[in-house]
Amino acid sequence: xxxxxxxxxxxxxxxxxxQIKHAxxxxxxxxxxxxDRGESCIEIEYNNPASVLEIKECIRxxxxxxxxxxxx
Numbered sequence: 538x539x540x541x542x543x544x545x546x547x548x549x550x551x552x553x554x555x556q557i558k559h560a561x562x563x564x565x566x567x568x569x570x571x572x573d574r575g576e577s578c579i580e581i582e583y584n585n586p587a588s589v590l591e592i593k594e595c596i597r598x599x600x601x602x603x604x605x606x607x608x609x
Contacts, residue, residue, distance in 0.1 A: 538568065540582050540609040541589060546602040548574045557599050564595060 548554050554572045557579060561570045566587030571580040581592055593603055 538582055538584055540580070541592065542578055542580045542607045542609075543593065543596060543603050544605040544607075545577045545579060545596070546604055547577045548572060548579075548601065550574075553599070553601070557596060557601060560595050560599050561592065564591060567592070 548557065551574075554574055557572050558570045561567050561579075561581060564583075564587050566585055567581060567583045569580075569582040573580070579596060583592065589606070589608070593606070596603055
């Protein structure tokens, strides 16, 4: 299991939070998604075939800007 946290430019409201979570949940291999509005970060646990690039692109497609990432 891989784990990555993305720092974002801000998650405006609960609707945007749910949109991000639902979009990421559709990626094959994504196991767990935690969206923290207060910290403006998204934590994802995933396995193959999901990739960091695919996850990051999915976040961007929801309109949220990724400022940084930390992989565990």
